[in-house]
Amino acid sequence: MTHSAGKNDSKISREYVIRNRYGIHARPAAMLVKTASKFQSDVTVEKGAVRVSGKSIMGLMTMEASCGAKVRIVAEGVDAEQALDEIALLFENKFYEE
Amino acid sequence: MDNVPPDTIAAGEQIFRGIGVSAGIVIGRAFLRTPPDDHVIERDISRADVPREIARYEAALIATRQQIRAIQKDCDPDVAAIFDAHLLFLDDGPFIKNVFTGIEGRRKNVEVVLRDVAAGFMQSLSRVQDEYLRERANDMQDVARRILHNLAGKQVTLADITEPGMIVVANDLSPSETVSINKDRVGGIVLDLGSPTAHTAIVAAKLGIPAVVGLHNISVAVHPGDELLVDGGKGLVILRPTPERRTQAMRQEESKRGIKIELERLKDLPAETADGYRITLSANIELPKDVDAVLAGGAEGVGLFRTEYFYMSSKELPAEEDQYEAYRTVAQRLAPAPVIIRTLDLGGDKFLSNLDVNWEESNPFMGWRAIRFCLAQPDLFRTQLRAILRASIVGNIKIMYPMISNLDEIVRANVILDQAKKELMEKGHPFNPHVEVGAMIEVPSAALVADMLAPYVSFFSIGTNDLIQYTLAIDRGNERVAYLYEPTHLAILRLIKNTIDIGHRHGIWTGICGGMASDPLMTPLLLGLGIDELSVSCSALPLVKDAIRRVSLSESREIAELALTSQSTVDVHDMFRELTKKIAPEILELVE
Numbered sequence: 001m002t003h004s005a006g007k008n009d010s011k012i013s014r015e016y017v018i019r020n021r022y023g024i025h026a027r028p029a030a031m032l033v034k035t036a037s038k039f040q041s042d043v044t045v046e047k048g049a050v051r052v053s054g055k056s057i058m059g060l061m062t063m064e065a066s067c068g069a070k071v072r073i074v075a076e077g078v079d080a081e082q083a084l085d086e087i088a089l090l091f092e093n094k095f096y097e098e
Numbered sequence: 099m100d101n102v103p104p105d106t107i108a109a110g111e112q113i114f115r116g117i118g119v120s121a122g123i124v125i126g127r128a129f130l131r132t133p134p135d136d137h138v139i140e141r142d143i144s145r146a147d148v149p150r151e152i153a154r155y156e157a158a159l160i161a162t163r164q165q166i167r168a169i170q171k172d173c174d175p176d177v178a179a180i181f182d183a184h185l186l187f188l189d190d191g192p193f194i195k196n197v198f199t200g201i202e203g204r205r206k207n208v209e210v211v212l213r214d215v216a217a218g219f220m221q222s223l224s225r226v227q228d229e230y231l232r233e234r235a236n237d238m239q240d241v242a243r244r245i246l247h248n249l250a251g252k253q254v255t256l257a258d259i260t261e262p263g264m265i266v267v268a269n270d271l272s273p274s275e276t277v278s279i280n281k282d283r284v285g286g287i288v289l290d291l292g293s294p295t296a297h298t299a300i301v302a303a304k305l306g307i308p309a310v311v312g313l314h315n316i317s318v319a320v321h322p323g324d325e326l327l328v329d330g331g332k333g334l335v336i337l338r339p340t341p342e343r344r345t346q347a348m349r350q351e352e353s354k355r356g357i358k359i360e361l362e363r364l365k366d367l368p369a370e371t372a373d374g375y376r377i378t379l380s381a382n383i384e385l386p387k388d389v390d391a392v393l394a395g396g397a398e399g400v401g402l403f404r405t406e407y408f409y410m411s412s413k414e415l416p417a418e419e420d421q422y423e424a425y426r427t428v429a430q431r432l433a434p435a436p437v438i439i440r441t442l443d444l445g446g447d448k449f450l451s452n453l454d455v456n457w458e459e460s461n462p463f464m465g466w467r468a469i470r471f472c473l474a475q476p477d478l479f480r481t482q483l484r485a486i487l488r489a490s491i492v493g494n495i496k497i498m499y500p501m502i503s504n505l506d507e508i509v510r511a512n513v514i515l516d517q518a519k520k521e522l523m524e525k526g527h528p529f530n531p532h533v534e535v536g537a538m539i540e541v542p543s544a545a546l547v548a549d550m551l552a553p554y555v556s557f558f559s560i561g562t563n564d565l566i567q568y569t570l571a572i573d574r575g576n577e578r579v580a581y582l583y584e585p586t587h588l589a590i591l592r593l594i595k596n597t598i599d600i601g602h603r604h605g606i607w608t609g610i611c612g613g614m615a616s617d618p619l620m621t622p623l624l625l626g627l628g629i630d631e632l633s634v635s636c637s638a639l640p641l642v643k644d645a646i647r648r649v650s651l652s653e654s655r656e657i658a659e660l661a662l663t664s665q666s667t668v669d670v671h672d673m674f675r676e677l678t679k680k681i682a683p684e685i686l687e688l689v690e
Contacts, residue, residue, distance in 0.1 A: 026231060
């Protein structure tokens with residue numbers, strides 16, 4: 001799950017199944033972007049072969065991650081660990097929607 | 099489009115070459131009219147301009163961010179969330195990156211790149227299945243508009259001109275802007291787009307404001323307040339002219355002014371050739387106040403009263419009463435001289451904002467315009483006809499239908515005219531029941547079947563601008579084909595001659611009210627073809643009268659014969675230039 005990509009950098013990833021009813025639509029996308037943007041690390045979201053920046057609302061919205069879809073969040077950088085921890089809270093709490 | 103790099107002669111001086119559409123030399127400071135927000139102008143930029151474009155984008159982003167935050171602060175918390183999304187769109191990494199790489203890669207101005215990148219994202223969004231997400235495309239558009247607005251800076255319109263004699267610099271001017279041009283404040287007009295027959299050219303010539311169009315990129319090269327020298331005769335614009343250039347231009351202008359004063363003395367002399375052949379020289383007008391210029395120029399009436407102004411200058415449709423007042427004033431002031439009122443000629447490049455009509459046409463000049471439009475809007479048409487008829491009792495008013503292409507249109511227009519007469523009789527309004535009706539000949543089919551039309555009208559008036567555009571298949575607003583716009587094309591000469599000859603055979607007169615009539619170099623040709631009337635822009639009156647008086651009818655006929663057998667339009671043009679040089683060198687000095 002974790003492997004080193006530099007002295008202080010690390011590239012880590014986690015997988016989630018989207019559980020909020022409407023998927024990652026505008027509001028969850030906005031929350032994800034805001035959270036990811038707090039960190040220096042690059043954050044990408046992968047769904048199958050589709051890969052978009054976790055810091056781009058346009059990317060996330062056009063990715064169409066609907067309820068039940070499986071996504072992989074990849075963070076790479078000095079604060080990758082913290083980034084993924086905070087993003088994890090969003091997924092676990094279904095983006096605070098229900 | 100090829101952007102010809104401007105010649106650079108002296109230090110700081112830059113010369114731009116375009117098409118001169120209204121003669122005269124003027125020096126003044128540039129007034130930049132910025133285009134409306136949603137109208138993005140595409141420009142090529144050089145490598146050196148890339149950082150500047152990127153800086154413009156960054157500055158616009160900052161301004162937009164501040165505006166959105168300010169709005170957000172003042173609004174309901176529920177609504178504020180929408181603006182959260184807007185801020186995220188604004189700061190979206192891939193979006194910003196695409197704009198940057200677009201500017202560098204495509205070498206286009208930021209407005210164009212931004213518009214296209216936004217359109218790309220909106221298209222991606224429109225493809226997602228979720229309806230709610232699809233609708234976010236509107237938010238994207240909203241943000242893109244905001245950025246574009248900030249890129250444009252403060253919107254400047256012609257109404258913002260405060261100092262007299264400024265040179266209006268713009269990509270293009272709309273007809274509604276053009277009608278608001280005021281000679282006291284506008285010293286000259288220079289445009290990126292445009293052709294000799296565009297509405298702006300017509301208005302500039304009428305007001306005697308030097309104007310050059312088709313300059314490609316002048317609105318980008320010039321900054322507000324720059325000094326410009328405009329030579330409307332030569333089609334030159336000089337940015338930051340040197341002192342020598344200024345002196346030389348002023349001297350030229352001085353000499354021209356001298357000739358003009360000389361020519362003004364022709365005012366009260368008849369429009370008669372050197373060998374005593376008399377024709378009617380009348381003027382084209384647009385507003386009742388233009389009558390001053392008609393009288394000052396010594397015209398014998400109005401050969402074309404354009405009525406679109408009433409419809410384009412206000413949000414409401416013009417009332418019968420207001421139109422009646424305008425027509426009556428003109429007829430009264432010029433009585434007993436004739437005033438030919440052209441019924442509404444909308445469409446083409448002149449549109450209405452006040453009509454609930456869909457004007458989206460892919461080919462407007464061939465579309466629903468002029469008489470076609472009026473026949474389909476009989477209420478609007480009858481209102482105008484009633485106003486004209488009521489005014490007909492005070493002077494010598496004639497009615498002219500624009501863009502006639504077949505006999506049926508004249509017959510149908512006359513039916514509506516009869517209805518208008520009947521309505522007036524019922525209301526007890528007096529009118530001249532014998533008011534003459536004429537047809538404009540500006541569609542080739544009308545010129546070719548003039549013999550069918552002649553029995554139904556009292557006169558023909560040839561509108562050369564449209565006749566040339568339709569016959570030669572030249573979009574008169576398209577600068578790429580503007581060089582094909584050739585008034586002396588044999589096809590045009592034949593159509594004019596055919597119309598005149600048929601008119602004479604039927605005992606009716608033929609005039610010309612198009613741009614060709616206002617060109618004094620063409621006067622001998624038109625006289626030689628047998629024209630009975632020339633209706634010209636007010637500023638061209640002294641020149642055309644001079645040309646008429648300098649030439650003889652026999653000379654004109656000879657040269658017209660030659661023109662009708664010449665194989666080259668260039669030869670024909672040179673021929674008339676030579677003739678003018680011989681008989682009236684002062685004209686050449688003024689127009690060239």
